[in-house]
Amino acid sequence: MTVYQLPAEVAAFTRWLTELTGRARPEGGWYGVFAARDPEGLRACLDGSDILPWDVVESLLQDVGEAPDGPFAARGRILYAAAADAHDGRPGGAEALAERRDLMETERRYAETRSRELAERLRGTPDPTEAARLEHDLAWTRDDRARAAARVRELTARLARWGSGTPAVAVAPPAGAAGPMSAAPARAAGPPPAAERPVKAKRRPRGARYAWLEEGAEVVEQEPVPLPALPAGGAAPRGARFGGAPDTAPVAEAPAADPAEADRAAANAVYALRRLRAQGRSGEAHVLLCEALAGPPARLPALAAGLHRAGLGADWSTLLWEAASLPPARLAAVAGVLADAGRAADCEQLLRQGVARPADELAGACAALRAEGHHREAHALLTAFVRARTPEDAARLAGADPHDLVPQLLAAAREVSPSRERDLLHALRVAGLAGV
Structure with missing residues (x-):
């Protein structure tokens, strides 16, 4: 068996990165977002088999309160440049860089188009609830665009150092593009591109997202099952985070499968x-x-x-x-199915990720769960909400259905801690809901 030894430069940067992530809170902040979004990719970067994009490193520095121009960050930047050079200098490294740059440019273009669409819809909506949802989606998409533009610039510079620069797409970032970090919520990866460039057959894909392929394995074409039909080129994904499915979309029937x-x-x-x-x-x-x-x-x-x-x-x-961004009734349907199937951890993860939604939507999800007899899951949703959101947010949630939600929220707060229960009681009094 061949044992692969990391180049010294990559090993040095990996040690620095491990020190950085060791100071981050795994359950929150940017580190929590990246770990939830792409755990295998993050793990590959921490063990040195892939190189983390620098915009992600900047986010982690922000997580732990390190100044971007401070000594710790400066040392990381030097180690990162050396590690990237060593990583890119492997056989096939320049080709992999060009392919990744193509993908990032396509994602940047998609995010730019999507940002314009969302901004136009936001300007034309009079509904405050819809406006809040659009603002949320627009913040994500602008961050996607900023990250993709930053990665195009980074990959272009890395590719230039190896004397190659012939991908088929333009790589210049747009005028006035945002920097690699925005104040909006962020994900580890941007939205999917509208179309993909063909990739040569029988070449092992590179990068953390393909870690399930054994080293040296080829991509072998098989035909036991036809590839399911996908939307036509240019169609945006219909996940709720991309605004492709309206909140009024009917929930699919969920009979016994x-x-x-x-x-x-x-x-x-x-x-x-x-x-x-x-x-x-x-x-x-x-x-x-x-x-x-x-x-x-x-x-x-x-x-x-x-x-x-x-x-x-x-x-x-x-x-x-x-x-986690599905309309309330469908979110409840998915959580209920997972709970019924014995996938309690998945159900709880879904509910934890959903607590950033507007209070009225969470009230709807909670009501739908209880209507289907999933009282434990409704309690888990409210407990996650009380743990993650402010007492004032909890009082606003209670206002959606005081008779049912006030006692449920107080029970959830009591489970979190006595001080959280006291804080919630105070917020309920201020909101005029303590006597409900």
């Missing part, structure tokens, strides 16, 4: 995802996940099991991330 049918659907999806990931078609893979999320919720437990068996746990994490 036919196990054989659910297993077949899961096998088709897993096979398709492996092909798309192996070919570097990450945008289409994301669309496929959103399509699975838009289908019958009863099929999701089988899909979760299939993805984990195939080593695609990161794709399941992505699906849960998108599910």
